Structure formats: C-alpha cells, structure tokens
Amino acid sequence: MSRNRGPSIEDVAREAGVSVATVSRALRGLPNVAEGTRIRVQAIADKMNYRADPSAARLATGRTHLVQLVTPTVDGWYFSRFLAGAIDHLISRGYEAISHPVENPEQRELFLAELLRLEKRVDGLIVVDLNISEEAAAQLHSAGIRVVTAGFRTQKFPAVIVDDYRVGFMATEHLLHGGHSRIGLISGEPNHPLAFSVPGLRLAGYTGALAASGIPIDTSLEQSGFFTAEGGRRAMERLLALDDPPTGVFVMSDEMAFGAWRALQDRGLSWSDVAIIGVDDHELAALVGLTTVRLAPREVGTASAERLLRLIDDDGDFTPGVDAVDVANAARSEGIELVVRSSTVRT
Numbered sequence: 493m494s495r496n497r498g499p500s501i502e503d504v505a506r507e508a509g510v511s512v513a514t515v516s517r518a519l520r521g522l523p524n525v526a527e528g529t530r531i532r533v534q535a536i537a538d539k540m541n542y543r544a545d546p547s548a549a550r551l552a553t554g555r556t557h558l559v560q561l562v563t564p565t566v567d568g569w570y571f572s573r574f575l576a577g578a579i580d581h582l583i584s585r586g587y588e589a590i591s592h593p594v595e596n597p598e599q600r601e602l603f604l605a606e607l608l609r610l611e612k613r614v615d616g617l618i619v620v621d622l623n624i625s626e627e628a629a630a631q632l633h634s635a636g637i638r639v640v641t642a643g644f645r646t647q648k649f650p651a652v653i654v655d656d657y658r659v660g661f662m663a664t665e666h667l668l669h670g671g672h673s674r675i676g677l678i679s680g681e682p683n684h685p686l687a688f689s690v691p692g693l694r695l696a697g698y699t700g701a702l703a704a705s706g707i708p709i710d711t712s713l714e715q716s717g718f719f720t721a722e723g724g725r726r727a728m729e730r731l732l733a734l735d736d737p738p739t740g741v742f743v744m745s746d747e748m749a750f751g752a753w754r755a756l757q758d759r760g761l762s763w764s765d766v767a768i769i770g771v772d773d774h775e776l777a778a779l780v781g782l783t784t785v786r787l788a789p790r791e792v793g794t795a796s797a798e799r800l801l802r803l804i805d806d807d808g809d810f811t812p813g814v815d816a817v818d819v820a821n822a823a824r825s826e827g828i829e830l831v832v833r834s835s836t837v838r839t
Contacts, residue, residue: 499540507540508533520586556615559800561591562603563620564688568719569747569774570789571620574642577793578618585801587615594622604628607637616800618642621688640800642792644689650803652796654828656690659785660697660742662830663769666783667740668705670767670836675702676738678717678727678748694744694771713738717748724748728755732766740767740836746774746784753780753835767836781834788828 505515510529518525518533525533536542559582563571579589594600600622607617617632621643624632629646632639639649667675677698680691699709712734715727724743731737732755743749749770756766763781770777773786 499542501542504533504537504540504542508536556613557586558588558590558614559616559618559797560607560614561589561618561620562594562622563591564593564595564622566591566593569745569772570787573789574620574793574796577790578797579793580790581794581797582801585797587801600624601628604632607632615804616640618796618800620796621690623689638800638803640796640803642796650799652792652799654787654792656693657697657700659771659787659828660694660744661701662697663694663742663771663785664698664701666769666830666832666836667742667767668701668707670740670838672738672740672767673705673707674710674713674736674738674740675707676713676715676731676741678715678724678731678741678743678752680744681716681718691744698742717743717745717751719745719748721747721751721754724751725755726751728752732756732759732761738766740769743768743770746770746772746777746782749782749784749835750774750776750780753782763835764838767838769836773831777831778833783833783836784831786829786831 501512501515505512508515508529510518510533514525514529515533515537518530519537561575561578563575565571566575575591579591582589592603594603604624607614614637616638617640619639619641623644624641624646626647629639629648633648639646641649641651643653645651645653664675675698677695679695680688695714702709713731715730717723717727724745724747727748728741728751731741741752743752749768752768756762756768768782770782770784771787772789773784774782776782777784
C-alpha cells in the first residue's frame with residue numbers, strides 16, 4: 493500500500509511559475525526575491541500546506557542548514573537568552589541549531605580542531621565570548637567555515653559587539669550623579685582562563701567615569717564576585733568590612749547584585765545605606781527594586797544569527813574593517829539603557 497506524499501517544493505514552484513531556487517529563497521526570507529513574488533510563493537505554500545524538507549534542501553543546495561552556537565555555558569542568564577534569540581531566528585529561516593558549551597581553553601582548542609576535520613557538518617558557527625586567536629580564525633577561514641563572533645573581534649570574520657565600556661561608564665556615572673564619591677565594584681572572575689573581554693571593558697568604563705569626575709582609583713574597592721549570586725554576597729561582605737566602605741556599588745551582573753543585596757540584609761542594612769546598580773535587567777530585578785543597565789541578549793543573539801545567514805548567503809564574502817556589525821547603537825534603543833529603581837534612589 494503506497495503512502496500519500498505531501499506537496500513538494502517542485503509542486504510549489506510549478507504552481508507559482510518560478511524556479512525551485514526562488515521558492516527556497518522566498519520561504520527562507522533570503523534577499524534577491526521580489527516582495528510580490530515572496531508573498532505569492534508564501535501564499536501558495538500555505539494553501540498547499542507545504543512544509544520544507546530539510547534533507548531535500550541539503551541535497552539541492554549542498555548545505556546542511558545546520559548552525560552551531562558555541563558559548564562558555566548554556567545556563568547563565570545572558571547566554572541562555574542570547575541562545576534563545578539566535579535559535580528562534582535560525583529556526584524561522586529554515587535552519588536547525590545546536591549549542592555547544594566550551595568551559596576552558598582546552599575544550600575550545602579541541603572543539604576547533606574537530607571542526608576543522610569535519611568542516612562540512614555545519615553551514616556556520618556563532619562563537620560567543622570565547623576569544624579565539626587570530627591563528628585559529630585564519631585556519632577556520634582557510635577551511636571555508638563561516639563564522640560570526642559575538643563579544644569579541646577577529647580580522648577574518650564579522651562581529652556583533654555591545655558597548656560594554658559604555659555599560660560600565662553609564663552605571664558608575666549614575667552613582668556619581670546620585671552624590672556618591674566612594675564607589676565600589678563587584679566584578680567577574682579575575683584572570684579567567686578564557687580571557688573574557690566583557691569584565692575588562694566594564695572595569696575600564698568604571699575607572700573612566702571615576703577619572704572623568706576627578707576621583708582617584710582605589711583598588712581596595714574592587715572585589716570579584718565570579719558572576720554568581722553567592723560570589724556577589726561574599727564580595728559585598730568584603731566591601732562592607734572595609735574601614736571606609738563604599739556608599740554605592742557597581743555590580744557587573746544582576747545575579748551578583750542579588751547576592752550583594754542579601755549581604756546588606758544580613759547586616760540589617762538597606763538600599764539607603766549602600767546604593768547598588770547591576771547589569772542585565774534580570775526578571776527578578778524589578779521585584780527587588782534593583783537599578784540596572786538593561787541589556788538586550790535576545791536581540792544580540794538575533795543580530796548574530798542574521799549576520800551569519802547573510803554570510804552564508806554571500807558564500808563567506810567579508811571584508812575586515814568594513815562589514816563588521818556593531819549593534820551598540822541599535823541596542824541603546826532596544827535594551828542598553830539605564831533602568832532606575834529604588835536601589836539607587838535616596839530617601
């Protein structure tokens with residue numbers, strides 16, 4: 493007994509009077525398709541209840557329609573939302589996505605070596621905050637692997653960058669405008685083996701804002717919180733134990749800020765005693781009244797995915813220094829903004 497087959501891409505192309513390639517491009521939202529044609533093809537596909545067959549697309553185009561996303565972790569607040577934005581966008585464009593956590597330099601080098609041996613298994617790669625070397629980037633480029641980086645730049649591939657210097661400057665400047673001159677800092681993990689650039693850029697923003705106000709840098713006010721709530725609590729305890737503790741603290745993530753807030757509570761203190769500003773606008777920030785610099789991780793993930801799809805469509809054509817993507821300006825309207833709540837408002 494034969495099975496009824498559903499409509500094929502050839503059926504849609506025949507009904508629309510266009511080529512199979514045009515149908516594929518129209519349904520995936522790719523450029524170089526007239527808007528009228530795109531609308532007509534989509535309407536015909538919907539009417540026929542056509543659903544793309546990934547295996548057929550692979551045979552027709554020589555592509556896997558698979559993208560790999562590489563992050564230091566998949567369960568941190570920022571990274572999980574970055575992944576959600578990127579994966580949602582890739583799926584909407586007919587691609588599948590897999591995520592791969594890389595937690596240390598050894599894992600990073602092993603992953604890149606394996607990728608070079610099996611470069612045809614994916615159409616592209618999004619690498620987030622892993623600072624691959626220029627040598628490794630050159631090897632990937634020579635192998636024809638399409639890559640977009642997020643959070644750092646290379647000479648070989650386009651990058652999606654958020655202005656983390658501005659994040660640190662904005663947070664510190666807000667405390668300065670609130671009348672604080674002794675401002676503490678709770679940062680991430682010092683000398684992390686993966687050499688993340690974000691903490692250093694936010695630190696530079698913090699010191700830059702202080703210098704602009706003529707306030708000398710006091711390194712005793714800088715403590716590491718390791719980007720965890722417990723780390724933030726312990727870092728705040730160390731700051732409070734100083735002979736001259738800060739009256740305001742810039743915390744590089746909301747998760748660490750929640751721990752810092754707990755340390756205040758444990759001492760019977762409140763926001764009016766020590767002002768705190770975080771980064772991210774975590775879902776719980778509004779519940780506890782935490783002032784924060786709101787980021788847009790989903791939007792950054794979406795921008796990274798879209799840039800990679802354009803790179804794939806352009807067959808890897810990229811001119812360093814000309815086509816690099818910087819979403820800092822767009823993110824200012826989308827999410828990089830100061831959100832003032834009770835944690836920095838003196839009563």
